[in-house]
Amino acid sequence: MTVEVDRFRRECYRRGAELAGLLGDWTAGPGPLYRKLADALARAAEEGALRAGERLPAERELATALAVSRATVVGAYDELRARDVVERRQGSGTRVRRGRRPPRSDGRVRGGQAGRIFQRLIDGPxxxxxxxxxxxxGAGEVADALDEVAAHDIGALLGTHGYYPRGLPALREAIAEYHSARGLPTHPDEVLVTTGAHQALVLVAEVYLRRSATVVVESPSWPACLDVFRAQGAELVPVPLDGEGIDPRPLAAALAEHEPALLYVMPTYHNPTGLMTSEARRRRVVELAAKWDVPVLEDNAYAxxxxxxxxxxxxxLAAYAPPEAEVVTVESLGKAVWGGLRVGWVRAPVELIERCARRKALADLGTPVIDQAVAARLVPRMGEISRRRAVDQRExxxxxxxxxRExxxxWTWRRPDGGSSLWVALPGESxxxxxxxxxxxxxxxxxxxxMDPTGAHDNHLRIPFTHPPEVLAEVVDRLARAWTELRRHGPRDVPRLHPIV
Amino acid sequence: MTVEVDRFRRECYRRGAELAGLLGDWTAGPGPLYRKLADALARAAEEGALRAGERLPAERELATALAVSRATVVGAYDELRARDVVERRQGSGTRVRRGRRPPRSDGRVRGGQAGRIFQRLIDGPxxxxxxxxxxxxGAGEVADALDEVAAHDIGALLGTHGYYPRGLPALREAIAEYHSARGLPTHPDEVLVTTGAHQALVLVAEVYLRRSATVVVESPSWPACLDVFRAQGAELVPVPLDGEGIDPRPLAAALAEHEPALLYVMPTYHNPTGLMTSEARRRRVVELAAKWDVPVLEDNAYAxxxxxxxxxxxxxLAAYAPPEAEVVTVESLGKAVWGGLRVGWVRAPVELIERCARRKALADLGTPVIDQAVAARLVPRMGEISRRRAVDQRExxxxxxxxxRExxxxWTWRRPDGGSSLWVALPGESxxxxxxxxxxxxxxxxxxxxMDPTGAHDNHLRIPFTHPPEVLAEVVDRLARAWTELRRHGPRDVPRLHPIV
Structure with missing residues (x-):
């Protein structure tokens, strides 16, 4: 019985948290909190993110999720009723009025967790x-490579029609050499260029996943990647990490029980923890995947x-795989060189590349060619670029x-092996x-x-250290002030706080 | 009864023609035709393009579709049986053996008609x-714009993270000015940059189309675009063209009968016919769409x-639309400047752009930035680039x-108003x-x-005049020889021909 109540509470809480994610930065701007909340909910209903007939969370539940008083939510719901956005019926709660939603998608992934990440990119900071x-x-080397493309490559490129669904041949060769030199012999035909690692995941997901397929993922993992699988209608099964990578015992159980269509891991480096999967664990993961005949999708965007x-x-992982294993490797220049290039790739067996290439053609007929030409000149220099940039990163x-610490x-954390964020545990707080x-x-x-399909790790945060030093200092100062307030007053008192932006 | 038989024949024929499309250039390479056909069919079964258990067309039917003798198809099917790729059961025809297909997509659109177009881009010529x-x-101006980006823009761009799901602000402003100067006042917030017009169609389709939605399309239309709608699970309803654009009488009937989610047209210029929709017809189309409350997707990739x-x-069309009409405009630099830039856009009401931007973020987080910066410098020069390039095009x-004619x-055709192909009728032949x-x-x-969902226009061909003069001469020479042979021997005698490649 207690378990049931707990589960119910947890689900209520999840719904509130999901709605909070949808509303994003709803407290910005002037005016009282209740009206800003009403505005944000009305916008969500207008866009169809809240469906016609959908029941809003109970007032107390949403108040907890948004760290506001119950009075604020009551005020917002009253306002929405006055505006005819919602209706309240005895015993049926507060529901979005029917007939408001146009018959089209609001563009979000149903049940997705990355909405606010995507929205932040869309809206800017x-x-x-x-x-x-x-x-x-971006790395300064991009400008040098661009000069070289302008001086040497553009004439020949303009002589072609410019449609390369597989990617520019020079870039595919450079990528094949890059992998070959790093212990994974690769032929250019085993490479498909994509618009960043993100599109690489999309294409692989489209090939591997049928509706209701299962994907085994690490917990935690990165929501923007998980939403790619959700968008294909996949069910996600989380497996925890230990200090060496994905934990082999629950992994074996998940592979055995769920017959997944895909195992998705980030061995180099894991996002958000910054963990590098150990050599022994790499061998173990591909052995298990081969044993259960599950293809592995490894995302090394932080290589x-x-x-x-x-x-x-x-x-x-592909370099450790037994012949019977199927490993698809995704990598990118986004973190190592510059995200603006939007150049990533899939490295996989030829027949898989062929399938992905068809999806790529259907998606956009090919990635823009000038950025690819610049990337082709940068891939051979990735080693030196990484070494130079690591100095800043470490500082x-x-x-x-x-x-x-000051x-x-x-707050506590495990020191990351690589990547650009810290995975921090908040003691005793949501x-x-x-x-x-x-x-x-x-x-x-x-x-x-x-960052977990079941909402685990709800006392953790990811803090990237990509901002310049003065911004990092400001970030920690603001976080510390918010933390002090949370500790002093608890979430129920939060309406006393004032938005400072 | 005759109608039924006719329909049956037509369906058989369609199945054969679809399979022919799937096989692509199957006659290339050495060896007897029957073995090359067997190889091509085995490859299709291996990839899953032919599903396990799927029945192959009757021998006579496939022979007609491929213009080979029945003996060639019989030989190919025998070979496939010997290789265990297919099985034949009394009364059940020749079927692909079960259990051969891995549980994943071959990357093609089910029921699609653009497979060979995509495959040609993937494989190269x-x-x-x-x-x-x-x-x-590409236009030579691309090289100048690239020099300018390298000299003036790249430093500032590298100072940013480079993720712009809506598109680079400078490019969105240039596009807004471009439309505003051409009779369609546009704000940058009404513009979403995409990886070519093709991705623009994908994003709009994802927002507007639910599974089993209906899209009204022109007949003929362009298969690569129609496949975008098919990939979303849409049903396509064709409406013919007259000399001014899509025919308003059958258009009104289709809008009334099918309650479509979208009307898809190419007013400037229609592909494959090269027709420019007249001013009066533009008004009529948007009036009808507004009357039936159907959003219009206009694809002006050939503007x-x-x-x-x-x-x-x-x-x-958007410039002629009454206030209650919803018109989404798609355009691109692909045909006007260079396909390799892969820069296109959606121009639509702000709330629609917002939805598309979310799909764009999910698809690839944004189009590569250097190509966008180059495009931003080219959009203001599109008028002069078009005028200069039109000289070549006319020649x-x-x-x-x-x-x-010689x-x-x-063969007959209507003189196109624009674009880069001729839509030719073949008298009395498939x-x-x-x-x-x-x-x-x-x-x-x-x-x-x-180029039509129902297989109409099966006596037509599209001939682009984008190849250089000496290639065009070779094209017409080869087409003329193939035509002579078809007229002399008819399709049944075709096995006497030998592949020349």
């Missing part, structure tokens, strides 16, 4: 400091971003660690509620609950 | 001259490619007309069969039947 994305400016001086990435990481000594407080202090954080 | 794509090299000297494009068009005097003969003479053509 605004007055907030956003920790939703761990992205930084080349080791933190320790002189640390070297291990070769991809920012050290600064963030120092600031957090200002938020209760990160969802903390995220609402942080918003009102001008910082957008993505709570850990969004 | 090979030893054939392909008329599948009407694409040419800027007028054929007549000093001809000017009419403004998009090639005149050459193609002259060659066809060598294929039976273009599907002719396409098989043309293949064996080293020319790939897309038959008209692929």
């Amino acid at each position: 605004g007055p907030l400091i956003s920790l939703a994305c761990a992205a930084e400016g 080349g971003r080791a933190l320790a001086p002189d640390a070297v990435d291990l070769p991809p 920012r990481f050290a600064l963030l660690e120092r600031l957090l 200002r938020l000594p209760e 990160a969802d509620v903390f995220a609402q407080l942080a918003l009102r202090h001008g910082v957008e954080v993505i709570p850990g609950s969004a | 090979g030893p054939l001259i392909s008329l599948a794509c009407a694409a040419e090299g 800027g490619r007028a054929l007549a000297p000093d001809a000017v494009d009419l403004p998009p 090639r068009f005149a050459l193609l007309e002259r060659l066809l 060598r294929l005097p039976e 273009a599907d069969v002719f396409a098989q003969l043309a293949l064996r003479h080293g020319v790939e053509v897309i038959p008209g039947s692929a």
